[in-house]
Amino acid sequence: MTDRKTIDETDRLIIKASQAGLALDPRPYHVLAEVLDLDVDDVMARFFRLLDMGVIRRIGAVPNHYRLGYHANGMSVWDVDDQDMSDAGNAVGALDFVSHCYHRSRHLPDWPYNLFAMVHGLDRAEVEDKVAVIEDLLGPRAKAHEILYSTRILKKTGLRLVA
Amino acid sequence: MMDGLDRKIINQLQGGFPVCERPYAEAALMLGISENNLIERLDALLANGVLSRFGPMFHAEQMGGGLTLAAITVPDERFDDVAEMVNSHVEVAHNYARDHKLNMWFVVATETPERIFEVISDIEAETGLDVINMPKQEEYYIGLRLDV
Numbered sequence: 001m002t003d004r005k006t007i008d009e010t011d012r013l014i015i016k017a018s019q020a021g022l023a024l025d026p027r028p029y030h031v032l033a034e035v036l037d038l039d040v041d042d043v044m045a046r047f048f049r050l051l052d053m054g055v056i057r058r059i060g061a062v063p064n065h066y067r068l069g070y071h072a073n074g075m076s077v078w079d080v081d082d083q084d085m086s087d088a089g090n091a092v093g094a095l096d097f098v099s100h101c102y103h104r105s106r107h108l109p110d111w112p113y114n115l116f117a118m119v120h121g122l123d124r125a126e127v128e129d130k131v132a133v134i135e136d137l138l139g140p141r142a143k144a145h146e147i148l149y150s151t152r153i154l155k156k157t158g159l160r161l162v163a
Numbered sequence: 164m165m166d167g168l169d170r171k172i173i174n175q176l177q178g179g180f181p182v183c184e185r186p187y188a189e190a191a192l193m194l195g196i197s198e199n200n201l202i203e204r205l206d207a208l209l210a211n212g213v214l215s216r217f218g219p220m221f222h223a224e225q226m227g228g229g230l231t232l233a234a235i236t237v238p239d240e241r242f243d244d245v246a247e248m249v250n251s252h253v254e255v256a257h258n259y260a261r262d263h264k265l266n267m268w269f270v271v272a273t274e275t276p277e278r279i280f281e282v283i284s285d286i287e288a289e290t291g292l293d294v295i296n297m298p299k300q301e302e303y304y305i306g307l308r309l310d311v
Contacts, residue, residue: 007226015221021209022218024202026185040184047182047219055225058178061205062216075261075268086301093303101303104232107295111265114300116232146263154258155250155269 007055010038014046015055022059070120073150074127076134077113079106084141085115091137092117097130112144124149165213168196172204173214223272229279230272231298234265235290242266248289254282265295 007015013036023031029047033040050056065073080088085103092115093101100118117134121127131147165173171194181189188198196204208214223230237245242260249255249269258269273279283294 015219015226018219019221020218021216022180024187024206024209024217026187026198026202028186029182030184044182050219051182053225054222056219057222059180059182059219060178060217061173061176061208061214062220063173063177064212064215067212067215073259089301089303102232102299103301103303104297104299107297111234111295111297148261148263148265148268150259150268151262152260154246154260154267155255156257 007050007053010036010042011046011050011055014038014043014050065120069122072121072124072127074119074121074124074131074147075150076117076119076131076145076147078115078117078134078138078142078145079112080115080138080142082114088138088141089115092134095130095133095137098134113146115142119147165208168194169204169208169213172201172208176217227276228272228274229276230270231279231283231296233269233271233283233286233297234295235267235286235292236265237267237290237292245290245292249286252282252286254278 014032017032017036022028025031029043030040032038033043036043047056047059051059078088078092089101089103092098095117097119098117099120100116102116103114104116106112106114119127119130119134121130127147127149131145135142135145175194176190180186183189185198187201191198191201194201205214205217209217235245235249245267246258246260249267250258252271254271254273256270256272258267260266261268271279271282273282279296279298283296287294
């Protein structure tokens with residue numbers, strides 16, 4: 001094994017072979033080991049290590065929001081004072097209806113927003129209700145906000161290792 | 164159509180799937196169903212598109228790569244052409260049209276952090292448009308979970 005902070009070629013092979021999903025076989029890690037000609041104990045040890053390192057966020061089901069009826073996808077963006085960012089971000093990120101929450105750089109004068117919170121809803125009214133909850137939570141810490149709804153998916157391939 | 168068991172599976176299995184010899188059996192036990200039943204349900208949920216994937220979700224930056232969100236203000240009459248130029252880059256993972264002056268938003272994921280800047284300047288050169296690069300400074304991540 002290499003040091004804990006990096007991934008090696010074998011890790012990359014495991015990532016590439018599992019990024020489309022695990023086999024729906026009673027022993028999916030054995031299937032992976034067989035495909036890659038590795039020892040299954042090594043494969044499982046590497047999964048634990050990758051989880052521990054945060055390279056794997058989690059293992060499980062990835063729902064398709066749109067297919068579940070969540071037709072409104074709103075990216076809410078907020079102008080938050082820099083000194084309040086950490087508290088504000090943690091509070092918004094803790095809301096169970098916020099699927100992603102990031103601090104990103106402003107690009108003044110065109111783009112004053114520095115906190116991004118993704119909100120899904122069955123329709124725009126539901127997204128707006130949820131965004132109102134965020135607005136209450138942030139209070140005076142947020143000077144302005146907008147909701148950018150997605151109107152079309154132009155590409156969606158997911159994050160893939162290409163090499 | 165999804166039934167109560169499908170919902171329970173989706174709600175309880177968005178993370179924490181075990182790493183062990185018989186992980187479906189272990190997860191099924193928590194759901195109070197059989198291993199075979201869980202595998203069949205997941206197979207059907209994947210086949211009808213309710214689940215887009217079942218397996219590990221990776222964190223691109225932790226693999227040593229680059230990841231950013233970028234946006235362009237695209238004139239309406241050029242929208243489809245510009246989308247094609249942007250999408251032709253394999254490093255562009257997602258691209259969404261959004262109802263704002265900044266109307267095209269895409270995620271760039273690269274094998275190395277430096278490569279982000281090359282992809283963005285290539286897109287600027289090809290389209291003749293400014294790309295606003297908004298890398299994340301911090302992520303407030305509690306646990307991605309969708310209740311259905």
